[in-house]
Amino acid sequence: LGTAQDAGYPQIHCQKECCAKVLSGEENPEWVSCLALVDPGKKKYWLFDATPSIVEQTGYVQKLIPGISLAGIFLTHAHIGHYTGLMMLGREAWGAGEVPVYVMPRMRTFLESNGPWGQLVSLNNIQIRDLQNEEEILLPNDVSVTPFLVPHRDEYSETVGFQIKGPGQTALFIPDIDKWEKWDKDIQEEVAEVDIAFLDATFYANGEIPGRDMSEIPHPFVEETMKLFEGTGSESKIHFIHLNHTNPLLWSVHTKVELEAKGFEVARTGQQFPF
Numbered sequence: 001l002g003t004a005q006d007a008g009y010p011q012i013h014c015q016k017e018c019c020a021k022v023l024s025g026e027e028n029p030e031w032v033s034c035l036a037l038v039d040p041g042k043k044k045y046w047l048f049d050a051t052p053s054i055v056e057q058t059g060y061v062q063k064l065i066p067g068i069s070l071a072g073i074f075l076t077h078a079h080i081g082h083y084t085g086l087m088m089l090g091r092e093a094w095g096a097g098e099v100p101v102y103v104m105p106r107m108r109t110f111l112e113s114n115g116p117w118g119q120l121v122s123l124n125n126i127q128i129r130d131l132q133n134e135e136e137i138l139l140p141n142d143v144s145v146t147p148f149l150v151p152h153r154d155e156y157s158e159t160v161g162f163q164i165k166g167p168g169q170t171a172l173f174i175p176d177i178d179k180w181e182k183w184d185k186d187i188q189e190e191v192a193e194v195d196i197a198f199l200d201a202t203f204y205a206n207g208e209i210p211g212r213d214m215s216e217i218p219h220p221f222v223e224e225t226m227k228l229f230e231g232t233g234s235e236s237k238i239h240f241i242h243l244n245h246t247n248p249l250l251w252s253v254h255t256k257v258e259l260e261a262k263g264f265e266v267a268r269t270g271q272q273f274p275f
Contacts, residue, residue: 001047001057002031003241003267004250005202006081008052011245021251030250031269032081033175033242035198036061037164039141044071046139048162048173050101054085060270072100072129074145076175078110078156087116089125098127102137104147105130107157131160142167143275150174151182153217163194166275171196175242178218180228191234196273199225201240201266204247204255222249226262235263239271 005011009030010019021027031053037046038061045061047054050073062068076082089096103111108128111117120126131137137145144165152159161174172194180187191197202219203209222240229235240249240259248255249266256266 001034001036001060002051002053002269003243004030004032005242005244005247006032006052006079007245008032008081009243009245009250014245016246018245018248018251027251030243031056035164035173037139037143037145037275038065038068039071039139039143040065040068042140043068044140045069046071046145047073048164049074049076049082049175050085050089051081052084054088070096070099072102073126074102074131074147074162075107076161076173077152077154077159078107079153079176082175083107083111083117086111086120086126090116090120091123091125094125096125098124100129101126102129102131102145102147104133104149104158104160106154110156133160148185150177152176152178164275169195169273169275171198171273171275173198174200176200176202177220180220180225182218188228188232188234191229191237192232195237197234197238198241198267199238200242201225201247201249202242202244204249208244208246222247222259226259226264229264230262236265239265239267241267 010022022029032051034051034057035048045068088094089099112121131147133149146163147160150159150161159176164171177200200219201222204222206214206221243250
């Protein structure tokens with residue numbers, strides 16, 4: 001339901017070529033990275049992250065399957081692109097009733113202890129459900145979701161990725177991580193065990209943001225991830241997500257064609273995967 005980094009595409013106050021392409025109509029805007037797990041039979045769906053694009057994203061799902069209801073939201077962490085969409089569940093907006101929100105312990109404390117999020121809890125707009133590292137959550141129709149901790153800038157909460165397992169396929173969802181080598185797991189092994197891997201592609205290469213020390217905002221560069229997976233046979237499983245507005249995969253046809261020639265994919269808004 002979106003492939004952009006937290007601030008979307010175009011990004012606020014960007015006057016460079018990357019965002020000018022959207023403002024001129026040359027490129028389309030992009031929603032913030034998010035997945036929807038959809039059960040069309042029961043007309044229910046679960047969101048993975050509540051983004052600033054939540055109005056458009058939930059509207060897209062509702063248009064796809066009229067009458068469908070939001071059955072829950074799984075949150076990865078407390079950076080702005082991943083939880084602030086919860087505000088649209090409050091009484092100033094939807095006024096939702098007890099929507100399950102699945103969170104890790106520090107994320108729970110953050111929501112309950114800070115406004116306006118605590119009001120969502122006290123007014124029963126959301127109902128917090130606890131997650132624990134690597135403990136499986138069972139959903140209907142033989143679907144399960146398992147959170148796992150990943151290293152990231154954990155100022156307000158821990159950060160997790162999710163394994164989403166269905167009867168037919170299994171996916172990884174890792175929108176944010178510092179560097180693959182900082183993780184206590186081997187990303188090559190983790191991808192080898194699944195069918196689809198939605199991986200952090202915030203920045204394409206070092207030096208992408210002039211004047212900024214990129215070690216202060218660590219992410220695996222797309223160039224690093226491709227080098228790590230080239231020749232492994234897992235290239236086609238990888239769908240890059242969470243692209244910063246400076247990432248040429250958003251606006252450079254040449255860069256995207258080069259990446260796809262190596263067997264990798266850039267995820268597309270509206271793309272569907274049977275589970």
